[in-house]
Amino acid sequence: MSQLLKILCFLVLAGLVSATPVQGVVYDYWQGGSGGGCLAGDDFALNANWVDNTAPTAADSPVIDNGGTAVVCAAYPTNVDKLYVGTDVSGTAGNGTLNVVSGGSLATSSASYLGHGVGTEGTINIQAGGSLTSTSSFCIGSGSTSKGTLNVTGGTYTGNSYFYPGQATGSVGIVNLSAGLISVDTSSDEIRMGNGSNSVGVINQTGGTLNNTQDYTYLGYSSGSYAYYRLGGGNANLKSLRIGNTGSAGGVFEQSGGTLDIASSTYVGFRAGISGVYNLTGGTASVNSALVCGGYDGSWGQLNVGSSLSITATDKYLVVGSSGTGGATAYCNLNTGGTLTAPTVLSRADISAGTGSLGGFFNFHGGTLKANASTADPGDSETHFMRLRAEDGGIFVGTEGGTIDTNGYDIVISEPLQCMTGCGVTGIGLTDGGSGYYGPPIVQLSGGGGWGATAIANMVDDGTGQGTLEIGSFTVTNPGAGYDCGDTLAVALLDGGYDTNTPATLGAVTLAANGQDGGLTVLDGVGGGKLTVAGTNTYTGLTDVQAGTLAITGTVAGDVDVHTGATLMGGSGQVAGDVDLNPDVNPGGTLGVEYNSDDDTIRLLEVAGDLDVTGGTFNFTDAGTGELAVGDYVFATYGDLFGNPASHMGLQPGWSVDYLYDYDGGTDNAIALIVPEPSMLVLLVGFLMGVLLVRRRS
Numbered sequence: 001m002s003q004l005l006k007i008l009c010f011l012v013l014a015g016l017v018s019a020t021p022v023q024g025v026v027y028d029y030w031q032g033g034s035g036g037g038c039l040a041g042d043d044f045a046l047n048a049n050w051v052d053n054t055a056p057t058a059a060d061s062p063v064i065d066n067g068g069t070a071v072v073c074a075a076y077p078t079n080v081d082k083l084y085v086g087t088d089v090s091g092t093a094g095n096g097t098l099n100v101v102s103g104g105s106l107a108t109s110s111a112s113y114l115g116h117g118v119g120t121e122g123t124i125n126i127q128a129g130g131s132l133t134s135t136s137s138f139c140i141g142s143g144s145t146s147k148g149t150l151n152v153t154g155g156t157y158t159g160n161s162y163f164y165p166g167q168a169t170g171s172v173g174i175v176n177l178s179a180g181l182i183s184v185d186t187s188s189d190e191i192r193m194g195n196g197s198n199s200v201g202v203i204n205q206t207g208g209t210l211n212n213t214q215d216y217t218y219l220g221y222s223s224g225s226y227a228y229y230r231l232g233g234g235n236a237n238l239k240s241l242r243i244g245n246t247g248s249a250g251g252v253f254e255q256s257g258g259t260l261d262i263a264s265s266t267y268v269g270f271r272a273g274i275s276g277v278y279n280l281t282g283g284t285a286s287v288n289s290a291l292v293c294g295g296y297d298g299s300w301g302q303l304n305v306g307s308s309l310s311i312t313a314t315d316k317y318l319v320v321g322s323s324g325t326g327g328a329t330a331y332c333n334l335n336t337g338g339t340l341t342a343p344t345v346l347s348r349a350d351i352s353a354g355t356g357s358l359g360g361f362f363n364f365h366g367g368t369l370k371a372n373a374s375t376a377d378p379g380d381s382e383t384h385f386m387r388l389r390a391e392d393g394g395i396f397v398g399t400e401g402g403t404i405d406t407n408g409y410d411i412v413i414s415e416p417l418q419c420m421t422g423c424g425v426t427g428i429g430l431t432d433g434g435s436g437y438y439g440p441p442i443v444q445l446s447g448g449g450g451w452g453a454t455a456i457a458n459m460v461d462d463g464t465g466q467g468t469l470e471i472g473s474f475t476v477t478n479p480g481a482g483y484d485c486g487d488t489l490a491v492a493l494l495d496g497g498y499d500t501n502t503p504a505t506l507g508a509v510t511l512a513a514n515g516q517d518g519g520l521t522v523l524d525g526v527g528g529g530k531l532t533v534a535g536t537n538t539y540t541g542l543t544d545v546q547a548g549t550l551a552i553t554g555t556v557a558g559d560v561d562v563h564t565g566a567t568l569m570g571g572s573g574q575v576a577g578d579v580d581l582n583p584d585v586n587p588g589g590t591l592g593v594e595y596n597s598d599d600d601t602i603r604l605l606e607v608a609g610d611l612d613v614t615g616g617t618f619n620f621t622d623a624g625t626g627e628l629a630v631g632d633y634v635f636a637t638y639g640d641l642f643g644n645p646a647s648h649m650g651l652q653p654g655w656s657v658d659y660l661y662d663y664d665g666g667t668d669n670a671i672a673l674i675v676p677e678p679s680m681l682v683l684l685v686g687f688l689m690g691v692l693l694v695r696r697r698s
Contacts, residue, residue: 025082027089028052028060030096033068038101042071056080058109063089064096065120072104072130079135083112086122086148095121100155102129111136111161114148115171121147126180128154137162141173141199148172152208154179160186163212166194166201166225172438172499174467177205177234184212191217194225194249200438200497201227205258207234213263219243219251220274226495228439231255231283240264240289243276244299250442250495252277255307260285268293269301269330275442275494277302279456280338284308291342292319294330294360300444301330302454304477305338305367314373317344321360321393329359331454333477336366336400341407343373346387359392361452363478364402364417366518371529374409378532385411396420396452396481397539401518406529406548414554416535420514424479425453428491429507433470434498435462441496443474445509450483457493471504485511517541519558522566524548532571544583549592552605559609562589567619569594570605570635578609579638581616587646588616593635593673598624602633602673611636614643618657620650620673628652628675634663636671654678 032049034041044062047055049070056062061082064070083106086096100106112134114122120143126132138159140148146168150157152175163184165173173193175182184191191212193201199222203210217238219227223246229236231254241262243251253268255278266287269276276299284307291311293301303320311318318340321330330347334340347360369386376383388394395417404413425445440457454477462470471493483489489509496503519541522531530549533556540558543550545566552560552573559577562568563584569592582588591613595602622628641659648657656674663670 026060028056028062029090030062030064030066030068030070032070033066037071038073042069044070044072044106045074045076063087064098065090065094067095069097069099072098072100072106074103075105079107079109081108082110083108084116085113085124086115086120086146087113088117088120093117093119097123097125099125099127100130100132101127105131107133107135109135112138113142114140114150115142115146117143117146119145123149123151125151125153126155126157128180130155131158133158135160137164139167140165140175141171142167144168144170146171147174149174149176151176152178152180152182156181157183159184159189161189163189163191164195165203166199166227167196168199169196170198171196172200172497173202175203177203177208177210179208181208182210185214187214190215192221193218193227193229193251194220195222196225197222198224200225202438203229205230205234205236206232209235209237211237213237213239216240216242218245219253219276220249221245223247223249225249226439226497227251228497229253230439231258231260233258235259235261237261238263241266242270243268243278244270244274246271247273250275252279252439252442254279254440255285256282258283262287263289265289266291267295268303269299269328270295272296272298275300275444277442277456279304280309281306286310286312288312290316290319292322293332294321294328296322296328299328302477303330303332304335304456305333305340306335307337308339310341311343314343317346318342319346319348320362320388321347331361331363331452331478333363333365333454334367334369334402338367339370340367341370341372343371344385344387345369347389347392360388361393361396361478362386362388363396363398363452364400365398365478366400366402368403368405370405370407371409371411372407375412378412381414384414386413386415388415390416390418393452394418397517397520397541399515399518401520401541403521403523404531405523405525406531408524408526408529410530412532412534414534417520417537417539419517419539420479420481422450422481422514423483423485423487423511424450424481424514425455425476425483425489425509426479426512427476427510428455428474429509430471430473430504431507432505433460433462433472434504435464435468435470435502436498436500437462437469437471438497439469441471441493444492444494445489446492447489448483448487450480450487452478453480453483453489454478479514481514483511485513487511519543521546522548522550545589562591562616564589566590567592568605569603571603574606574608576608578612579607580612582612582614582643586615588614590617590619591636593618593620594623595620595628595633595673596624597622597626597628600629600631602635604634605636607636607638610640610642611638612642613645616645618645618648620648630675630677632661633673633675634661634670635673637663637669639669
C-alpha cells in the first residue's frame with residue numbers, strides 16, 4: 001500500500017473513531033410518537049418506533065429526544081444500557097417522555113438521564129402497576145438549563161445507586177410522588193437533591209412511600225444549590241436527613257401531613273455557610289438519633305414544630321445551635337398544636353467564648369415539650385433537661401405560653417425561662433411576589449438591637465403555567481425580643497431556585513411591643529414525674545401546675561396555681577407572685593413538704609404574694625432514714641395567708657403545724673413544722689413497751 005493511501009486510510013479511520021460516542025455507547029433513537037399508546041405508535045417494544053427498526057437490546061442505550069412519548073406496555077424482555085429521556089446526545093437538543101403503564105416494566109444496566117445536556121426536558125411517568133428499575137445513577141436534570149421530572153402515581157421506581165434530583169450544574173430535577181413506591185434502598189444509594197452546583201432539586205410527596213433507609217438524604221448537596229422536600233401525605237423512611245449540606249447551599253423541608261421516620265441523625269443546617277429550614281405543621285415525625293438545628297461553623301437553621309415530633313433514642317438530644325470556630329445560629333419554635341418529645345434539649349453554641357454572633361433560641365409559642373428520659377444527675381447542670389444559656393440565646397416564653405409534660409420522668413431545668421422584652425417583628429411587607437420559584441426561599445432577618453426574629457415564606461402558583469411559584473405572604477414564626485420599635489431590619493431571601501429574573505420585591509419590616517407572655521403549664525401525662533425549675537426565670541405569666549409535681553429551687557416571677565392531684569414543692573425556691581392550692585374546687589392541690597431526718601433540714605418555699613391553702617393537702621415526706629430532731633422547721637413563707645388545708649399527710653404523732661409562725665421577728669408570715677420534746681406519757685408508753693418486749697424475749 002502506498003504511503004499516501006495509508007495516510008488516507010488513517011484519516012478516515014480517525015474520523016470514524018472521533019464520530020463514535022465515548023465509552024462505546026450505542027444509541028438507539030426513538031422515532032415514534034403517533035399517540036397510539038400501547039395499541040400502536042407509542043409502544044416501546046415496537047421495532048418500527050426506532051430509527052434502526054429494531055427495539056433496544058441489552059447493548060443499546062435508548063434515546064427519546066424527538067418530542068415524542070414512548071410507552072412501556074409490558075415486561076420488557078431485556079435490560080437496556082443507559083436510558084436518555086430528553087437529551088442532546090444527537091447534537092440537537094430535544095425533549096422526550098416515557099410512560100410506564102400498568103403491566104409494564106423496564107430495567108437499565110447503567111445510568112438513567114431525564115433532561116440531559118443543555119436546554120432539554122425529560123419526563124418519566126410511572127403509573128399504577130408499572131415498574132422502572134435503575135441499576136446505576138438516576139439523574140433527574142442532568143445538564144445546564146435542563147429539567148427532568150419523575151412522576152410516580154401508583155407504580156414502583158427501584159434504584160440501586162444514587163438518586164439525583166438536580167444532578168448537574170444549573171439543572172432542575174423534580175419528583176412528584178402521589179401513590180406507589182420510590183425505593184432507593186441499597187448501601188450506596190444517597191439521595192442528593194441539588195447535587196450539582198447552583199442546581200435545584202424538588203420532591204413533592206402527597207402519598208405513597210419513599211424509602212432510603214441505607215444511606216444519606218441531602219437537601220442542597222453542592223455549593224449554591226437549593227432543595228425543597230414537601231411532604232403532605234404518605235410515608236418517608238430515611239436513614240439520615242441533612243437539610244443544607246455545604247457552602248451556600250440551602251434546603252427546606254415542609255411537612256403538612258404523612259409520616260417521616262428517620263433512623264439516624266438529622267441536621268437542619270449542616271455545614272459552614274449553609275441554611276436549612278424544617279417546617280412541621282401536620283403529620284408525625286420521629287428521629288431515632290440526634291436532631292441538630294444549626295450544625296457546624298457558620299451554619300443557620302430554623303425548626304418550627306406545629307405537630308408531633310419525637311426523638312425516640314433516649315440517649316440522644318435536640319441541639320439548638322452547635323459550636324465551632326464560626327459559631328452556628330439556630331431557632332426552634334414550638335407552636336400551638338405541636339408536641340416535641342426529647343430526652344434533652346441543649347445548645348452547644350458558645351457566644352460568650354467569641355465563637356459567633358448568635359446562638360441557640362428555643363421559643364415556646366403554645367406547644368408542648370415532653371420528656372422521655374429522666375435527668376441523669378440533678379446536681380450536675382451538664383445533664384439537665386434543657387440547657388440553653390441566656391447569654392447565648394436561651395429559652396423564651398411567648399404570648400401563647402408553653403407546656404412542659406414530664407411524662408412520668410424527673411427532669412431539671414436550670415437555665416432561665418425568659419419573657420420576650422422590648423419590641424418584636426409583626427410582619428414583612430411584600431410589594432411583588434416574584435415568579436419562577438421552585439420552593440419557598442429561606443427568610444433571614446438581621447439588624448436592629450434585638451435578637452431572635454424568624455419568618456417563613458408562603459408560596460402560591462405564579463400563574464406562568466410552568467409549575468413554578470411566587471411568594472404570597474410571610475408568616476412570622478418568632479417575633480424576637482429586645483428590638484426598638486423604630487429599628488430598621490433587613491430581610492434576605494436565600495435560594496428558592498427561581499430561574500427567572502423576577503425575584504420578589506419586599507416592603508418594610510414592622511415591629512410592635514411584645515405582649516405579656518402566656519406563662520407555663522406543667523403536666524404529667526403518665527404520673528409520678530417531677531419538674532424542677534432551678535433558674536432565675538423572668539417570664540411573668542401564670543405557672544399552672546395541672547398534673548405531676550413542680551419543685552421550685554430557683555425563682556418564678558409570676559403566680560403559681562396548683563390543681564387537684566398536682567403537687568408544688570419548695571426547696572429554697574421563691575415565688576414572686578401568689579400561690580393558690582385551690583384554683584378549681586375542693587379538694588385542692590398538694591403542697592409537698594420534704595424534710596431530711598439525716599441532717600435535720602427541711603425544704604423552704606418563699607411566696608412573696610398571697611398563699612391560698614384552702615382545701616389543699618400538706619404532704620410531709622422524709623428524704624432521710626433517721627429521726628427528725630426536736631425543733632421548729634419553717635417550710636413556707638408568705639405575704640398573706642388564706643384558708644385552711646383539708647388534710648395533712650405524713651405527720652408523725654405529736655407533730656403539729658403552726659400557720660402563723662414568727663419567721664423574721666415580729667411578723668407571723670411563715671408556716672412551720674413543730675417537732676416537740678417527747679411527753680412523759682409518750683416516754684412511759686415507750687418504757688412499758690420496752691419492758692413487755694424484754695419479757696416476751698425471756
